[in-house]
Amino acid sequence: MKKAIEFYQNKLGFTITHQEGNPIEMAIIERDGASIFLVENDDRNLAEGTSLRIEVEGVEELYAEFQAKGEDIVHPKGKLETKPWGSKEFSVLDLAGVCIAFYEFVELD
The missing domain is CATH 3.30.720.110 (Signal recognition particle alu RNA binding heterodimer, srp9/1)
Structure with missing residues (x-):
């Protein structure tokens, strides 16, 4: 999740507006009115x-x-x-x- 959040922030210009867990299991990122919920998931096939x-x-x-x-x-x-x-x-x-x-x-x- 940490790497995913960094990608969206540093590469795509999103801002993290909410996160849960330690380590982070869920985060909400936003840019220009678009919101994306990032959720920890170990099934790479689902993501792809x-x-x-x-x-x-x-x-x-x-x-x-x-x-x-x-x-x-x-x-x-x-x-x-x-x-x-x-x-x-x-x-x-x-x-x-x-x-x-x-x-x-x-x-x-």
Whole structure:
């Protein structure tokens, strides 16, 4: 959990708003109105089969923020692109293998 919290704070810019346990077993992290509950779980297969989508305003700016950190935060197959269903998005994998897509709907031509 400690490493997961550090990833979300240092890499993705979330702030921890609540935690339980010593050592931590559950934490709530937030950024720009989005809340994620992190829960201790030893089943990596469960995490690797999980994905979530977070709608944002300014997806291009967020993408640039992550790229500017000079690290491999964005998944190699999750670069910023406009999808056929009308969202511009990119993906990140957290340390447990959870896929997080940050997206914003755009007008299609």
